[in-house]
Amino acid sequence: METSITGWWFTIEPYVYIGLTSECVLLYNTLDGEYIESNKVEIIQLLKKLLERNNQGVVYLTNEDIQNRIVESFVDEVREKYMGDIIDIALSNEKPVQILPLFNFLDNEKLEVYERHNFSVSRNLLENLFEITIHVNNETDICAFLNFLKSVPSKIIFNIYGKLNDVVNNERLLSFLDNSSSLKKVYCLYTEIPCSQTFFMNNFLYCVLVNFPIDIRLWEDVLITLREQNLSYKYIFNVASLNDCQDAEQLIERFRIKEYQIKPIYDGTNMAFFKEYVFLSKKDILSMPISIKNIFANQAINTYDFGKINIMSNGDVFANMNFLPIGNIYKDSVYDIVCKELNEGESWFRVRDKEPCNRCVFQWLCPSPSDYEIAIGLTNLCHVM
Numbered sequence: 504m505e506t507s508i509t510g511w512w513f514t515i516e517p518y519v520y521i522g523l524t525s526e527c528v529l530l531y532n533t534l535d536g537e538y539i540e541s542n543k544v545e546i547i548q549l550l551k552k553l554l555e556r557n558n559q560g561v562v563y564l565t566n567e568d569i570q571n572r573i574v575e576s577f578v579d580e581v582r583e584k585y586m587g588d589i590i591d592i593a594l595s596n597e598k599p600v601q602i603l604p605l606f607n608f609l610d611n612e613k614l615e616v617y618e619r620h621n622f623s624v625s626r627n628l629l630e631n632l633f634e635i636t637i638h639v640n641n642e643t644d645i646c647a648f649l650n651f652l653k654s655v656p657s658k659i660i661f662n663i664y665g666k667l668n669d670v671v672n673n674e675r676l677l678s679f680l681d682n683s684s685s686l687k688k689v690y691c692l693y694t695e696i697p698c699s700q701t702f703f704m705n706n707f708l709y710c711v712l713v714n715f716p717i718d719i720r721l722w723e724d725v726l727i728t729l730r731e732q733n734l735s736y737k738y739i740f741n742v743a744s745l746n747d748c749q750d751a752e753q754l755i756e757r758f759r760i761k762e763y764q765i766k767p768i769y770d771g772t773n774m775a776f777f778k779e780y781v782f783l784s785k786k787d788i789l790s791m792p793i794s795i796k797n798i799f800a801n802q803a804i805n806t807y808d809f810g811k812i813n814i815m816s817n818g819d820v821f822a823n824m825n826f827l828p829i830g831n832i833y834k835d836s837v838y839d840i841v842c843k844e845l846n847e848g849e850s851w852f853r854v855r856d857k858e859p860c861n862r863c864v865f866q867w868l869c870p871s872p873s874d875y876e877i878a879i880g881l882t883n884l885c886h887v888m
Contacts, residue, residue, distance in 0.1 A: 511564040513578065514601045515553065515587040520798050521603070522864035523550055529864035530586050533604075536792035537584045540864070545573045560601030564589065604795045628841055629656050633810035636662040637676075640669050643816045644833075645676050651814070651832040652679065660686045665816075667691045681706060690739075693717075698724045709736040715747045717754075726758060737762040743770050745780070769878045781875065783885040788865055798867050801854065805871040808850040812840065822850035825877045859888040 515521065515530065522529035528550045530539040541547070553562045568574055569589070581587040590599065632655060637648065661680055663670055670677070670689060680687050690710045709729065713722075729736045738760050740751035748765065755763055767781050800806055812829075813821045819828040820840050826849045830840035844851055853872055860866050860883050875884055 509566055510592050511569055511589040512561050512592060512595060512599055513553070513564050513587065513589050514561050514599065515603065516585070517602050517604055518795065519586045520795060521550060521554065522866065523554065524862055524864055527864050530581065531868065532584060532586050533793060533795045533798070536789060538789060539580055539584065539586065541577060543573050545571060546577050549574065560603040561599050629838060631810050632656060632659065632812065632837065632841055634660040634662065636664060636811070636813045638813065638815050639663060639665040639673060640816045643673065645673050647818060647833055648676060649679055651837065654837050658685055662688045662690060664690045666695045668697065693722060693725045696725045696728065698728045709734055711736055711738050713738055713740045715750055737764065739764045739766055741766050741768045743768045743773050744776055769875060777879070781884060783869065785865070785887050788868055793868055801867045801871060805851055805853040807871050807873055808853065822848050825874060826850055857882045859883055863888050
């Protein structure tokens with residue numbers, strides 16, 4: 504006489520991300536941002552078992568397991584938050600299979616770049632270049648710049664940094680960019696915008712950098728110039744203290760600034776300001792739903808740096824200004840430069856795989872490491888670990 508097997512199949516939905524360490528587990532619903540966090544040994548072991556390859560996202564729970572108060576409470580919460588379910592074995596002829604959102608990017612070696620990143624031809628390689636920042640001055644070799652820029656893919660975002668007089672005097676560069684359908688941004692200090700000339704190009708976005716304290720008379724003159732010439736502009740307020748933030752808010756309200764950005768600046772003395780207003784808390788991390796796509800991106804690339812290069816006035820090219828150059832436009836092609844960053848670079852694939860982030864269940868929910876971490880000398884800017 505056969506004895507029937509009783510129990511339950513426990514599964515997690517494919518839209519639920521599982522963060523697991525030796526001391527904690529996190530279940531995160533990427534559809535609505537709901538989450539479950541547990542440091543119970545029983546739950547950690549249960550999720551470890553579920554993630555084993557041969558279990559295929561499904562584990563068997565006996566009636567005794569399900570009657571364990573800790574497991575029962577966990578399963579109930581999983582079901583209440585639509586993160587998973589249990590299935591009576593009597594209703595299933597065979598063990599079900601569940602597809603979990605597992606990220607298959609485990610090889611840290613960069614020897615098989617083309618295979619690992621699925622870049623089969625040069626066209627695919629260059630399609631991963633999205634943004635070029637150009638730093639110009641009165642000594643810039645515009646001919647070399649133009650020859651290089653003509654070889655880059657279309658639809659690139661162009662950022663131009665420099666004194667506005669140096670930028671607008673480079674008529675050939677501006678003419679080339681003017682004929683491009685790409686988004687074009689000019690970054691300059693408000694103190695370097697001449698108010699007595701009319702040489703602005705209307706199809707550029709002017710990003711006006713503001714450091715505090717300001718010259719209010721000059722500020723007003725520049726704003727009048729921008730508005731009279733009907734230009735697209737955005738103010739970027741560099742703030743290093745709470746007082747700077749308050750001053751920026753007053754300017755925004757008083758002059759009815761519609762497009763703006765508040766950008767914290769680390770000056771070596773304002774760590775308290777950063778800890779209070781820039782460092783992330785658990786609440787900050789979980790404030791908005793994070794998609795599976797973005798979680799995978801955080802594991803694979805640096806979302807701040809990937810696909811971006813900076814070209815200095817001497818031709819040196821950087822993927823990130825905090826690291827060594829990856830080429831020079833006078834001697835390297837755009838293809839060679841992109842290849843070097845993919846093979847040897849430190850920026851595009853800089854992810855949160857260092858201490859203490861690699862011991863945290865929120866590791867891949869956090870944004871990529873930024874330039875702030877480099878400037879401050881920390882690998883994490885949060886209050887979680």
